[in-house]
Amino acid sequence: MQSRMTQHSEPLAIERLSLHDQIANRIRDMIIEGYLEPGARIDEVGLAEKLGVSRTPFREALRTLAAEGLIVTRRSKGSLVRKFSAEDVRQMLEVLGHIELLAGQLVCERASEDQVADLLALHAQILDRWKARDRMAYYKLNQEFxxxxxxxxxxxxxxxxxxxxxxxxxxxxxxxxxxxxxxxxAVNEHETMAEALRARDGARLGQAMKQHLDATWERVRHQM
Structure with a gap:
């Protein structure tokens, strides 16, 4: 079985993505970084011009982001950046914590050696980006992990x-x-996950992942 890293030995170049995927990636980053704030209306004409793209692929990108739940499209109001309440976020993190608890348990039971190696390789890249204080690259690798x-x-x-x-x-x-x-x-929590993964200790990995999500709520609740 080929490992995930072997299958994708070369980084995915932006030119190999469809235009609407490139646009979706850019708008997604603008939402994540706060350039497009929760509840804000997306100026389709202005933003398409700023990105140097036509309206058709731009609208396709918005449909992709709507399917992800990042924006809401309404008749007469256009597209808005989706806004979640603090309680929405707490409940989603609560459910996600239990999902990742189970995921940690199952990975240690079922994942191949290649998959575990790929996860640990991602963890090493996460540490590199943390040491470089490259927050967006760290975030994307963390999501991938x-x-x-x-x-x-x-x-x-x-x-x-x-x-x-x-x-x-x-x-x-x-x-x-x-x-x-x-x-x-957060990085210390990831180190605990990596140690449990290396040992294929499902109970420990599951608990570490759930605690990581519980801690995420504590880190963001005062910002909501």
């Missing part, structure tokens, strides 16, 4: 549910690393 762990659980329903919740929490998860001390604590 959690997504791939869910995919490696051997449970497709779990993986799909996790991805759906994770998509809605992108901005919130990015906010959780705004404070340098909070960021450092």
């Amino acid at each position: 959690h997504s791939f762990l869910g995919q490696s659980s051997g449970n497709a329903v779990l993986a799909e549910t996790q991805l759906n919740l994770q998509a809605r929490l992108k901005r919130v998860r990015f906010m959780g690393n705004r404070d340098p001390e909070d960021w450092d604590r």
Whole structure:
């Protein structure tokens, strides 16, 4: 079985993505970083001009982001950046915590050696980006780690549910690393996950992942 890293030995170049995917990636980053704030109306004409793209692929990108739950499209009001209440976020993190608890248990039971190696390689890259204080690159690798762990659980329903919740929490998860001390604590939590993964200790990994999500709520609740 080829490992995930072997299958994608070369980084994915932006030119290999469809235009609407490139646009969706850019708008998604603008939402995550707060350039487009929750509840804000998206100026389709102005933003399309700023990005140098036509309206058709731009609207396709908005449909992609609406499917992810990052924006809401309404007749007469256009597209708005989706705004979640503090209680919405708390409940989503609560459910996601239990999903990742199960994911951690299942990965240690079912994942192949290649999958575990790929997860640990992602963890090493996460540490490199943390040391470089490259917050956005760290965030994206962190999202990839959690997504791939869910995919490696051997449970497709779990993986799909996790991805759906994770998509809605992108901005919130990015906010959780705004404070340098909070960021450092999050990295320590990831170190615990990596140690449990190396030992294939499912109970420990599951608890570490749930505690990580519980801690995420504590890190963002005062910002909501």
